[in-house]
Amino acid sequence: MNPYDKAHELARALTNSEELTSLIEAKNLIDQSPDDRLLIEHFRQKQMEMSSHQMQGTEPNDDQKAEWAKLVTEVNGKPNLTRYLEAEGRVGQLMQDINRILATPFEALNDTNNE
Numbered sequence: 001m002n003p004y005d006k007a008h009e010l011a012r013a014l015t016n017s018e019e020l021t022s023l024i025e026a027k028n029l030i031d032q033s034p035d036d037r038l039l040i041e042h043f044r045q046k047q048m049e050m051s052s053h054q055m056q057g058t059e060p061n062d063d064q065k066a067e068w069a070k071l072v073t074e075v076n077g078k079p080n081l082t083r084y085l086e087a088e089g090r091v092g093q094l095m096q097d098i099n100r101i102l103a104t105p106f107e108a109l110n111d112t113n114n115e
Contacts, residue, residue: 010098019090026084036080043075 014020030036050068053060060068075081 014094017094019087019094023084023087023091026080026087029080030084033080036078039075039078040081040084043071043081046071 030040046068049064050060053064075085
């Protein structure tokens with residue numbers, strides 16, 4: 001069994017998966033609306049800023065928190081954006097699951113290092 005052949009088979013399965021198909025459809029809807037596209041870009045930018053605070057162990061100031069809350073509310077009020085974010089989350093979960101499965105054969109290496 002050739003791992004490269006199986007990797008290509010997995011890539012084809014992912015391409016045809018419901019998760020990826022839904023994400024592509026949702027992204028296409030957003031791409032048709034300049035307002036939605038700008039809003040999701042702004043959301044991503046603020047999301048990174050909030051994550052940066054969390055990683056640094058700092059608290060965002062009250063204005064930043066208020067802006068983030070307002071932005072989340074605005075995004076949640078747009079069905080195409082919530083659909084996109086939900087689809088993106090499902091694809092992310094799928095990839096995490098696949099990575100966990102692919103890492104299984106290498107667990108034996110960790111076990112031998114701890115003996």
